[in-house]
Amino acid sequence: MKTIRDAIANWWSEFTLQTKLLAVATLVVSLVMSGLTFWAVNTIQQDARLNDTRFGRDLGLLLAANVAPLVADHNLTEVAKFSQRFYSSTSSVRYMLYADETGQIFFGVPFWEPEVENSLTIKRRIQLPEDYAGDTDQPMVRQHMTPDGAVTDVFVPLVVDKKYLGVLAIGINPNPTAVISTNFTRDVTIAVFITIWVMVILAGVINALTITKPIKELLVGVKQIAAGNFKQRIALPLGGELGELIFSFNEMAERLERYEEQNIEELTAEKAKLETLVSTIADGAVLIDNSMQVILVNPTARRIFGWEGVDVVGNNVLHHLPTSVQMEITRPLYEMAVGECESAEFRIPLNQPTKRTIRILLTTVLDLQRESLKGIAITVQDITREVELNEAKSQFISNVSHELRTPLFNIKTYIETLHDYGEDLGVEERQEFLQTVNNETDRLTRLVNDVLDLSKLESGRTYNFDKVDLAQALEQTLRTYQLNAKDKGIELVQDVTANLPLVVGNYDLLLQVFGNLIGNALKFTPAGGKVAIRAYQLTSPLNNHNQPGKVRIEISDTGIGIAPEDQQAIFDRFFRVENRVHTLEGTGLGLSIVRNIIERHHSKVNLVSEVGVGTTFWFDLDVFETVPVA
Numbered sequence: 247m248k249t250i251r252d253a254i255a256n257w258w259s260e261f262t263l264q265t266k267l268l269a270v271a272t273l274v275v276s277l278v279m280s281g282l283t284f285w286a287v288n289t290i291q292q293d294a295r296l297n298d299t300r301f302g303r304d305l306g307l308l309l310a311a312n313v314a315p316l317v318a319d320h321n322l323t324e325v326a327k328f329s330q331r332f333y334s335s336t337s338s339v340r341y342m343l344y345a346d347e348t349g350q351i352f353f354g355v356p357f358w359e360p361e362v363e364n365s366l367t368i369k370r371r372i373q374l375p376e377d378y379a380g381d382t383d384q385p386m387v388r389q390h391m392t393p394d395g396a397v398t399d400v401f402v403p404l405v406v407d408k409k410y411l412g413v414l415a416i417g418i419n420p421n422p423t424a425v426i427s428t429n430f431t432r433d434v435t436i437a438v439f440i441t442i443w444v445m446v447i448l449a450g451v452i453n454a455l456t457i458t459k460p461i462k463e464l465l466v467g468v469k470q471i472a473a474g475n476f477k478q479r480i481a482l483p484l485g486g487e488l489g490e491l492i493f494s495f496n497e498m499a500e501r502l503e504r505y506e507e508q509n510i511e512e513l514t515a516e517k518a519k520l521e522t523l524v525s526t527i528a529d530g531a532v533l534i535d536n537s538m539q540v541i542l543v544n545p546t547a548r549r550i551f552g553w554e555g556v557d558v559v560g561n562n563v564l565h566h567l568p569t570s571v572q573m574e575i576t577r578p579l580y581e582m583a584v585g586e587c588e589s590a591e592f593r594i595p596l597n598q599p600t601k602r603t604i605r606i607l608l609t610t611v612l613d614l615q616r617e618s619l620k621g622i623a624i625t626v627q628d629i630t631r632e633v634e635l636n637e638a639k640s641q642f643i644s645n646v647s648h649e650l651r652t653p654l655f656n657i658k659t660y661i662e663t664l665h666d667y668g669e670d671l672g673v674e675e676r677q678e679f680l681q682t683v684n685n686e687t688d689r690l691t692r693l694v695n696d697v698l699d700l701s702k703l704e705s706g707r708t709y710n711f712d713k714v715d716l717a718q719a720l721e722q723t724l725r726t727y728q729l730n731a732k733d734k735g736i737e738l739v740q741d742v743t744a745n746l747p748l749v750v751g752n753y754d755l756l757l758q759v760f761g762n763l764i765g766n767a768l769k770f771t772p773a774g775g776k777v778a779i780r781a782y783q784l785t786s787p788l789n790n791h792n793q794p795g796k797v798r799i800e801i802s803d804t805g806i807g808i809a810p811e812d813q814q815a816i817f818d819r820f821f822r823v824e825n826r827v828h829t830l831e832g833t834g835l836g837l838s839i840v841r842n843i844i845e846r847h848h849s850k851v852n853l854v855s856e857v858g859v860g861t862t863f864w865f866d867l868d869v870f871e872t873v874p875v876a
Contacts, residue, residue: 276442283435295420298398299387301338302418306385306402309342310414317344318406322353329355340397340417344404345372347412372415374401396420460492467495476503530604530626533611536583536619538562547626550596550604563624570594575606575624582610582622593629602630653686660686709846713748713870714756716781716797723760724779727768735773738764741780749797749867755843762836763801763863771805771860778802784866795869800862807857816853 309332316325329342333355344353351370385402398418404411463480470478478499480492530547534540540558548554551568558566564576571594578590590608595601607625612618660679668676724740731738760779767777784796808816816837837851844851844865855861 272442276439280435280439283438295389295396295398298418298420299389302398302400302416303385303387305336305339305418306400306414306416309416310385310402310404313344313414314404314406314411317404317411318409326353326355329353338419340419341415342417343372343415345413345415347410349374349413352412372413374413464491464495467499471499471502530624530628532563532624532626533621534563534579534624535621538564538579538583540566541621546628547624550602550626550628552598568596568598570596571604571606575608578608579622582608583619585619602628603633605629653690656686657683657690709752709755711750711752711847714751714753714867716749716756716799716867717742717746719753719756720760720779720781720799723757723764726761727764731768731777734768734771736768736771737776738768739776739778741778743782746781746797747783747795748870750870751847751867752843755846759840759843760799760801762840766836767801767803767805767861771803775804775860777804783869795871796866797869798864798866800864802860802862804860807859808853808855808861809857 309329313325313328316322316328325344329344333339333342342355343351345351349371351372385400387401388399389396390399391397398420400416400418402414402416404414460480467478467480476499479496527544527546530550531542531544532540532547533542540561540563543553543558548556551566551571553566556566564572564579567575574592574594575590578587581587582590588610592606592608593603594606595603605627607627609623609625610619611621611623613620660683664671664676664679671679720740720742724738728738764777764779771777778801780798780800780802782798784798840863841851847867849865849867851863851865853861853863
């Protein structure tokens, strides 16, 4: 029973609300109509019974009026004849019984029995109703059920001259036409009621199989499509409008699937382009959503923030930023997330993972209509080199200003002295003042020339590199400084390998390198010392002819040497070793110029020095035959 009940409950749940309401409405209408029909049938039956009762009363009164005198005269033969004729001519009479005043039946139709006066005679009596009054002239009518149907009983008193003689009991059959009509109406009503519900049930089953199920399948399919499952299909063998609807749905899903695949390919390609573009830009890029979750981060940002090997995508960006950065940008990020500002810029020094200075630019990312905030873009620029260059520029300007101020002050001082007190000074004093002014002018000229040379080298100017004869360049340099070395009592030694190959370089720039290195060596070498210039070809390792040949140039002196703590800074601008020995010679730019020129030749200046022993500078140049022209 429970299984059947569950099956019916499941079957009922398959129907839509509209179908359920229709079924309930049909039930109510059918019940109302059935009730009205049964009420009408009952009314008809009551009318029929009322007619039968009236007919029976009238019939009984008529019959009693005809037979009462015969009974009073004890003419039973005539009573029997009259009753038999009356019974035969009236089909509606079921029976006729005559009883005396004591209730004993003395005649009856259709059960007539001749009177036999013997000891075996069976006395029959009529059982009158308890409420029957024999002293009245009004008949009594009642109905009772028999196996053959309802019968109307009419009890008519037989009274003659106000004398009660007995009772006439007549049984009246119901009107057959009314009975047939009533039964027919009842049967039709029951049949209609059953037919309606059979049709409702059949309609429900057909609706569930042909309408409700396809509609539910369509509803599930639409929900799947709305959820992004474009592979959803409906396989129901239906025709008509529903079949066309299902076919159109499947066709729509197929087109959406193809469109989705095409869009996915395009989106994947665009995403790959975007990720490639973001990953190749020099600046760091981090994209976050409104809840600070990282959506995209490029390798530059990972390197700057030390996120290599850390999965930050999908996590809160504030949990992974360095403390100094987090303190600066947390509040602006939340303000941008709620739309209080659109951009912000910060310059923040970092100590971890490496010491550097970064510039962070925060920018909101809006939709195409620029109405809804989609995220925040964090651009990270490593401006360490820029900061260093700015500091170096400021230091350079400060140093140049200082270096220019000193000779200009000396020149101005001596010229003013000559102008104001020239007549009071002797010839030797005037000559000494003029010589000092001349020396300071030369110093100022050297400084300006060195600054201009260094500026040209650092400006990215292009120089022409060609084959250079090192022996010739070194010979020209030595002739220039030969007299200076002789005046200082310093021996100038040249050790250049014979048949030295040509090298790749710029002749004028190399002359400047040789001049600065030899000039420095002569400047810091005391009298009696030695300055040596060597040039020789290096042998390729393992005689590998694929490696380009090199020529090494060395400039050595036996001067004061360079302390180990100064050897790293010796090539910086305006750094002078003579500051350690309390002299004011030089501009402090010579070795910076040397380093820049040698780097232009794709090489590096090296040095080996010991205080009080001497210093050796050396560098290598490519042989012309094995290296293409730069």
